[in-house]
Amino acid sequence: MPTLDHLTVIAPTLADxxxxxxxxxxxxxxxxxxxxxxxxxxxxxxxxxxxxxEVIATDPAAPRPAHARWFGLDDQTTVREAWLSGRRLRGWVARTQRMDAVLARHGHILGHKTELSAGAAPPYFFAIPPGGTLPAAGVAPSLIDRGQRPPPLAAMPDLGARLLRFAIEHPDPAMVQDLYATLEIANPPQVHRGDTVRYRAEIETPGGLKTLY
Incomplete structure (x- = not known):
């Protein structure tokens, strides 16, 4: 079952x-x-x-790829509109070791398998919808399969932050819950009714309980 790997703040710039x-x-x-x-x-x-x-943004020093970027980052108008509306935590990634099997059933939602290397072997794999858009307009997770690559967590310093709760607001909570059940997501975000698609994460920090949005 795909399970939460990481949360993603999609930013106009890395500094933002x-x-x-x-x-x-x-x-x-x-x-x-x-x-x-x-x-x-x-x-x-x-x-x-x-x-x-993860905070992710386009790299102004890097050449533009021949294919669509992930996380909808080619559509900077939408990125900036969401940013200015306060919707900054806009994506999440679920990991699996069975990407081919998951995409055989749900590729129409999650996208097509893309091999990436990050400049080093072995490769890893990421599912990207046509045009690089967020899966299901950001409601569904992006899918990653690291293959033989070690997870990056072991190399990260521990600054004392811990995820306590991760939730999504949506005008149709039942639809979102059904989607997560169809995708067989393990421990999906809590789902609440809201006027628009909006994520919130409650994170314990050295300075107390904080909310990321």
């Missing part, structure tokens, strides 16, 4: 994303790495033994 996390959590996120295959880069924050937070 890091400043937002700093303002919400009072933590300075360490730099992560560049993604040569995607023309993006990130910062990463450990949130427990098996989950972390």
């Amino acid at each position: 994303g890091v400043a937002h996390v700093r303002g919400c959590l009072g933590i300075e996120m360490p730099y992560g790495r560049q993604h040569p295959d995607m023309g993006t880069h990130n910062h990463l924050l450990k949130l427990g033994e098996d989950v972390y937070l």
